Amino acid sequence: VSWLLLLGVVGGVVGAGLATGFVKGTDNSFTIPGTEAQEGIELLDRTFPQASGTSAQLVIVAPDGDRVDDEPVSGIIADAIDDLDGIDGVIAVTDPFDEMVDGLVSEDGQAAIIRLQFDGQSTDVSDATKDELTGVAADTRAAMPEGSQVAMGGDLFSTSVPAITITEAVGVLIALFVLIVTFRSIAVAWFPLASALIGVGLSIVLIFLASAFTSISSTTPMLALMLGLAVGIDYALFIVARHQDQVRSGVDPEESAARATGTAGSAVVFAGVTVLIALIGLGFAGIPFLTTMGIAAAVAVAVAVIVSLTLTPALLGFAKGKVMGRPRRERRSRKGTARAAGTTADDATASTPTPTARRKGFAERWVTMVTRHPVVTTLAVVVGLGLVAIPSASLHLALPNAGVQPKESEARQAFDLTATHFGPGSNGPLIMAGTIVTSTDPLGLMDDLKAEIEQFPGVKEVALATPNETADTGLIQIVPETAPDDPATADLVRELRAAHDRLLDEYGVDLKVTGFTAVGIDISDRLGAALLPFGIFVVGLSLVLLMIVFRSIWVPVKAAVGYLLSVTAAFGVVAAVFEWGWFADLL
Template structure:
């Protein structure tokens, strides 16, 4: 593989104009596809086959499409931008007044009256007949049905609604407009994301000591992520793409795009500092660091693609979209970056302070690496204790999907959610619906509904239960709905227990009434999705762990290196879960991280975090340990090879980790209940994995294992393919290898280092695999 990549790097360097034009054409094609797609994005999640999903389909079939939305949410927001949408006007009375007395209801109806005549308005609900006035008279709401999707509601119509709200507020009422056209639009990038790029640029300038070199990874990453995101948007023309899918692709594309270019460019500049010809160096960089980039990128792609084994469509889409973006990032790094190296030519050769930095790196001096390998047992114990302590909050981790109560403070949806919860009770925002199916005996439907309502109302944590007049129901119907309002909030454990209690009571009720019962509604759907994801997690974790062992076994031809890598990865995951639980569920440091409302973590966060962090953790494992193995293959003793490899790779890996952390962290402050916890978990996970696991625990473990770290049974050694991620096949006598100029590492005897390189030729010629 190293020789193939070497030729690819040389070819891209020589034919740089062709490579640049091809990539620009690909970007233009992707952009055209995105513009032509219609940008069909959604914030909704569903899993086909769950009880709540089947029940909604049954209601739509038997009672009409409008009835399928009963109990879907408090704001009645359409899941599909093309479906007819609705908005909700929530009104609170001035202090000391009540809608149960005086002219309050009439004031609201008078103000909202003109809305019924506005364009594309199908109807305005009657708050009195719909019992849309709170029992204490403090709040009421009016639903406005549109004939078009939320994005197609005319501006003139929304202006009429806003004018009505302004008129009511002028009279002392509190008004919130939620759902439909009043839902905040998705913002792919903003000021905080730009700050992340600025921080990444600063890290690159410090790392390279050159503004030209620092700008190249940013440029290639932006082009790659532009192609990736535009490609994902293009698919929205044929399928609904969630906003979380798009943002994950954007985050990962930026992070890995910059990191992969950083690894390649740092190797290129190191070789230029040693006097290598630019063309030769570009090929060698792609053949050596590029091999590691290709292998690391493959691990990320496989881990993300493995999300499809969950059988959950929206999660599969997220994984495949992010994986495709990573593939593009790898391809850009291996072709476009060497082409840009060709445009820069000799200007990339380090000079001044940058040259001194390169000489320092070549001298392989690193006090931290020397310290952790000198005290490996203490290092491992302290690092493990720190990560396990941070992981403690994960023992109380709860999962769910965010509702309007987790939206940014001040948004219309959040304000409406809180007003309705205060007036009608917290369970009003997450109604449950019991579907009574009397297809076998329609004449029994009326009695069955009474029996179901009476039984359900007596269950713990039920505030209210009553039959509802479904919009699609007609006389002689064979199905009916019973709405159930819990006393607890939609994301509470009590509401989850109520859903299970309803389903546990079903067999007896079905036997007594001769009907079939189904439980659905917004809260039930969220619970079904959460439990389905929780059930899929162990299998996915097993696949990822098994995959890690196999891939690292092939990469490093060692049995124990994969084991230490996986154990470190498990510590990273545990600590990431713990920190994320403390911030987003417990509310610790919520002001610092812009967490408006604490609550359960995203139900798909564990699977997503494992998939993404596995790939990124293996990136650092490959880049660090491949340099250690490179030294070992060249004849260094175990301790020397660990210290030399760590010293050569630590600076670049540290810079790469800081860049990833800055990119992910910039999305933490978006205020999105979906994106912020994902970004935080990824950022803190990279911090733990890169700094504590890969740069502290792994070199300590490798030093403790000594020669046994590279042990592999002979029979296994014979059947494993040689991928040569160290690029040993590219060592040419005329250059003498990059090792000839290496100076002793801290606390490593000079004769050991010299002896290591003296043995280099013999090991390479004989094709030995030290064991």
């Protein structure tokens, strides 16, 4: 049976690998149905396509004391504009010295931004195009006088696609080392790891096969890989550890494998189901790509459970009785050792031998202490977790941007240069778009709207206010005073949207706030609003499941309270590090 099962798993992996010829690959584009930002993007796609795609910007900083509008810097900028205009996929290059555009030359004249617009989202821009862009940046950097700074960045380079690196391989080796120490056997240590790797392989293949029918982001396989590997090792570890203990106790290996699967296997099933509940609950956010990630990760966990209950016992069948591992040396208490050392041969024959006292290990002593003082332990844990959870009240949600990339990356350098010379809001401009087809004076209407929007608190400037070529849609580009992930920027977006009805009555334009920054704010708001129903769904179903398992009310309630405390404490740690800056320098 073990051979047949193993051959079946190998055949399944090979067959799934052959089927990967039908996959379409990952797609990092996403939509957020029902949000104003998404409606604005769709409006621009229909009527203002040259402004609906992703953007990039080349930041050029002259040496100290020089200006970008003086030679030779101005000539170098003109050459860079010509080079960028000829790159495939670039549909518009904005000259920083264009009189129709504001905000692309710093107030002191030392820095300038060449803004690029693309046809399509960031996922539609090829790697070859990105290489050409960075090549132009490198040529411009080489041509600039000494002391200058040049960097290519913007929305196109704001996020990096995750990939498997040497870090994952190191993690697997560390896991193998821990398993060897745990089981005291190299052969046995491979069983959980082999089960996890095979399960992850099957999951990744299934996820890529699903890309033939739906969009799968590049983050989805990475999430499935990490979760599948973690729970795969964990679940197989339950069964192998139980099996090893039973064999050491004298149970027949074949009977022990069956008994371990029947006992520890039930724990694996229920543990897997609780994780599935949490992952499927991601659908409460109403964000399609996040729902897809949750389902894909749930598939990886389900496969890990199935592989642990089928392949792991088969591997144990191959091992037979060779799972005992290296025997542990018996430890004796000092008192027992001294008594044994002081006993003579005559004493040994004359007296009845007494068993040597066993010295308790740290874990056993710890559990004994905790169970002996349950009230004190419970209060200490609850108060401790409560204190750790305090920073979670200041936790703010936001999508990652170039500001969180490594400092040595060019996108991060462009982000920092833009914030230094143009203000933090220049890294996340907002866009307002609306239909102006009923207007008899489109240019005058856009000027009036520009003056109106500039009066809002938090608006640094309106960089652009213009109708499209057919004069049926107007576009306003707003530069906030604050950074894209600053809560004040989110407040500005809400204030602009709150003024929708008033602007509609006064100017007859149905304006929608959109753009990359607005999309991120809408996603954060969706996630924040989904936390409560998500928590109710996960905790509620987990309570029901635990009641079925333990046939008790108090055990599930205590487990739910512990879960909530641990999650809140985890949020507190995240906020303390990334919001308050505690120990951030160590990362």
